[in-house]
Amino acid sequence: MELSSLRIFKTVAEEGGVTQAAARLNRVQSNVSARLTQLEESLGVSLFHRSGRRMLITEDGARLLAYTERLLQLADEAQEAMRGDRQPSGQLKIGSMETTAAARLPLVLGQFHRQYPQVDLLLDTGPSDYLIQAVLNHKVDVALVAAPVDRPELTQLPVFEEELVLLTDSLHPPVTSPSDVAKRTLLGFRSGCSYRRRLEAWFAEGGVSPARIAEFGTFEAIIGCVAAGMGVAMMPREVIRQRGLAESIRVHTLAPESALVQTMLVWRSDITQHAARDAFAAFFGAIQTR
Known part of the structure; x- marks a missing residue:
């Protein structure tokens, strides 16, 4: 299985259709459909139920998706490790409670972007439970949630008191x-x-x-x-x-x-190499000491 095919599969699963996935990946629809079909044929299973333009993931597809997220995360970690001490770059997927995104993040994100312009910031908002699960499932790299967070697999950094x-x-x-x-x-x-x-x-x-x-x-x-x-x-x-x-x-x-209530910045403890995430966490730490 090629990582590029797995990325296409993951995007189709997240977007629920080939059209949306192709637009997000900046690929033509025929290429996305062909790569997805090739992946299904190589595995000998159907990964999606086709319902018009909607793609509903099958049980086999859901099983593969869990492995795909782990494989892609490991690939991203390997790239980060090879970069060594280079300036943080690439995507940083941030989750945040909506009120935190509205009241606290604009100034922080603006300052972070000026300091690290090579990092592409993606923001997703939702309730704390949703965001914690998103971090655990590799949907976002880091999230701002409300304490307490009773998940030993997550590293936690207090950043605001509301x-x-x-x-x-x-x-x-x-x-x-x-x-x-x-x-x-x-x-x-x-x-x-x-x-x-x-x-x-x-x-x-x-x-x-x-x-x-x-x-x-x-x-x-x-x-x-x-x-x-x-x-x-x-x-x-x-x-x-x-x-x-x-x-x-x-x-x-x-x-x-x-x-x-304390607002916590959380991320997966088992992902040890992520330059953009580490810079983001250090940025909050610097704010706290000013």
Whole structure:
């Protein structure tokens, strides 16, 4: 099996179709289809179910994908090792919680890009659970997630401390306990979000439960619905401060045990050679000591 064929297979699996994979790989569709067919014929299995233009991975395909990710990662590590002390270059796939990407990353990424212009930065956002799994599955090289992270196979570096605050509409009276917002709708990101878990735990500790949970894909949508009186949310104070949103909603301070949370930079401990990732981690370390 050629590594180039495995990269094509992996991209088709991620994109769900030949057309999208060809565009991402900057190849013609016929070449992608031919290489995929050759790989299937050499292995004697079908890697995808064809449904129109959609490609649904088979059980054999899923098994090969796990090996493919490991093989490609090893190939990338070998290239990094051969570069020696050269300037970091190539792709760096970064995962981040959406609020962290909005409030903390722009300045960091701008400074990192100026220092390491040969590194191509790719950013994926999502809840902490999703991002941790993405690191473990080689989908991203490094991720910014909320503590605690109970995964011994990951190296962890504390980078930020966030203060979480409770958000309500601007006319809501002061909130001193969960009972003050009992039976309100909880507005948050999809399951797997550590901030949402904190808000659910805050409700549970007060012996009350939200009326229902509404899930959103962006923090802007959450804040907009809070302002409209749809429910309550929990979010880093820094996001509210930077976006100047304090006038459209009401911000309620929480007790430190509920409010303070550490943001961690995590990556796989078993990947020892990755110049761009190591430079990114060192960059955060330098920020912390300034």
